Amino acid sequence: MNRDQLAARVARDIPEGAYVNLGIGLPTLVANHLPKDREIFLHSENGLLGMGPAPEPGAEDPDLINAGKQPVTLLTGGAYFHHADSFAMMRGGHLDICVLGAFQVSVQGDLANWHTGAPDAIPAVGGAMDLAVGARQVFVMMEHLTKTGESKIVQRCSYPLTGVACVDRIYTDLAVLQVTPEGLRILDMIDGLGLAELARLTGVPLLPLLAPIH
Amino acid sequence: MNRDQLAARVARDIPEGAYVNLGIGLPTLVANHLPKDREIFLHSENGLLGMGPAPEPGAEDPDLINAGKQPVTLLTGGAYFHHADSFAMMRGGHLDICVLGAFQVSVQGDLANWHTGAPDAIPAVGGAMDLAVGARQVFVMMEHLTKTGESKIVQRCSYPLTGVACVDRIYTDLAVLQVTPEGLRILDMIDGLGLAELARLTGVPLLPLLAPIH
């Protein structure tokens, strides 16, 4: 599954009427795949709700940007607000879903996505920790494996945490996993991948698909 | 000094450009005596800044009232905001002066103005405690003596407190007193009243006028 297919897979699970924040990077792609027949409200933490697509070239407005500092548009019916109000909206549990990238997710739903922990790294956190604790459901969207073939789904994160037990669901290029008190439950897998193979690649115990969810 | 003279005395000490909240009751009269040549910004805790005088009869607007629930007007340049923002404005120390009525004020500046403490009284506090702690300067405006001739300025309040050590200055029909770490200092007295007589009526130690303040 390539990045666009992964974005489309996440988009499929976002229902009409949902208030959603798409994190910087890979999650941004989800916007391109939201079904056109659903009204979905995108939030950007710098102070807008009802974010629309990128403007036509030449129509960029330096006062209308998203959290990634890219030019965006506002849908008819959208609204602006200040930063403290915007983060209150996030922290207060008003967003239905946020979609975040990650370095690692643990079986308990711990998230690491802000800091490699390298001794010479200059840290930068932005709104990652607020999104991790604030949304009703936190979806992580990432490659299943690192470039060197290690699982990004781990028993315990080795990178510094962004939030504790905050992830609800993990979307990777191989599978969709739900974080449950019993462990990670498989919700979906790509065609042709067996459970044994997925478990081997992942390196942590996985609970099998219970029944079709739709 | 009658109530209007007292209100005029308080009004004299409110400088141009001051942001001021006038409490319910006696302090409301101060508005009528503010010098017309000074721009002074009146705040009302239900969510307006730049409060104007009462409307002409027949021009009342049920959506434009003050904290005493009386119809008011908004000056050109005034603004509306919500309750939490309004109390943030008060609590955050942005008002220069609030003027409050009182049952009692202690020599330390403790204020009692919300509750008689009578066993069958139904308590009601409103914004009194917020005003007491929030403004940069808290002026109390009251009769010096109760109807039975007891001093309302006391060593220690017998009524339940509104705020601890929050009063800066006391305006009565007899004198103006500043709360200082050394005790109550006389700033002004009505003509014909002697220091000894004021001290006798008040019943707590008073520090004499140091020098003219203006």
Place this chain on the structure above:
Amino acid sequence: MISKIVPSPEAALAGVPDGSTIMIGGFGGAGQPAQLIDALIDQGARDLVIVNNNAGNGETGLAALLKARRVRRIICSFPRQADSQVFDALYRSGEIELELVPQGNLSERIRAAAAGIGAFFTPTGYGTLLAEGKETRMIDGRGHVLEYPLRADYALIKALRADRWGNLVYRKTGRNFGPTMAAAAACAIAQVRDVVELGELDPEVIVTPGIYVQRVVAVGSAA
């Protein structure tokens, strides 16, 4: 297509269970959602906890809800008024519980619930009867009281205009508790004078974004 508009106050109040905590906006008559309160009376839920600045005036609105013995507990800042006789009688006879909260702490506790703040230290009320039994702390030499968020199952508020996404604007001091109560309630219900087309509310001017509003009912100029 999302529309939060419901056809009537009755529809707006549908499904409120007994035992609900309900915030009711308004300060005096300004911002008071009179039609929604009447619909709540008709709806029949009982054993309610009500959050409002006052405790009812005269014999109508919140006072009528109290009189119908539908309220177990009221959380407010200023219950006693010249015309609060319904509350006064219930309180004196022990038929209603009162939690008295300084007005700014009431507002800030509602705001904390809306904003996901777990608790906050406030100077308001420190050293008074209303802080008795509460945790206190000196911060920068000043006494503070620890206060907790105030959440609700429902908020009944009044605004001037709404669109189908639930965006709201208010009118003058009618704004008062509306924005924070809407955001602190699981289900915020707004009565408005007019419903307008999407886009008619300037995005710079929307006070309550639709995310905080679940149901909207237009009541016309009666509101």
Place this chain on the structure above:
Amino acid sequence: MISKIVPSPEAALAGVPDGSTIMIGGFGGAGQPAQLIDALIDQGARDLVIVNNNAGNGETGLAALLKARRVRRIICSFPRQADSQVFDALYRSGEIELELVPQGNLSERIRAAAAGIGAFFTPTGYGTLLAEGKETRMIDGRGHVLEYPLRADYALIKALRADRWGNLVYRKTGRNFGPTMAAAAACAIAQVRDVVELGELDPEVIVTPGIYVQRVVAVGSAA
């Protein structure tokens, strides 16, 4: 007659002493008070503590202030960016202190200062490096960190329009930190595109009431 309008950015920055804590609004280019930052560079105050979301980009604005060795400490949420080379070099050589704060805690600490809140418990950052050494508490089964207000001597912000009382309206996402920083600073300085007559700003639409603003300078469409 009260007028908060000053004639130039230079006049707006007059009197800033060494050692000041200065909040600077803006998120990316939106809401960035570029003319005020340039005037601060010209003004000469040093040993500054700066509060901003970022730590400068490229070689201009905040980055130029840093490069001139005028900043002792920066409090921000996202210092490291592709073009934060000035900050990066100062940080690696130990010439600047960094206090890294999650963005929502940064906003809420500024808001707490503005609102007179002594401290607050927030879930953001609990269990992470950025909560190390901080007081924590479980509230309703959830971990929280205690955070304190962030005050400033000055705030430099950008708005769209102002009147002589200092009432402000903003433009789109340029609003960001402006309203809370203005309210958290002893002296808030706003650069605006236009100064309008008193009364031209609709009282329903004013985002920052003039009580929070001490100085206003019009910079025209250059802003």
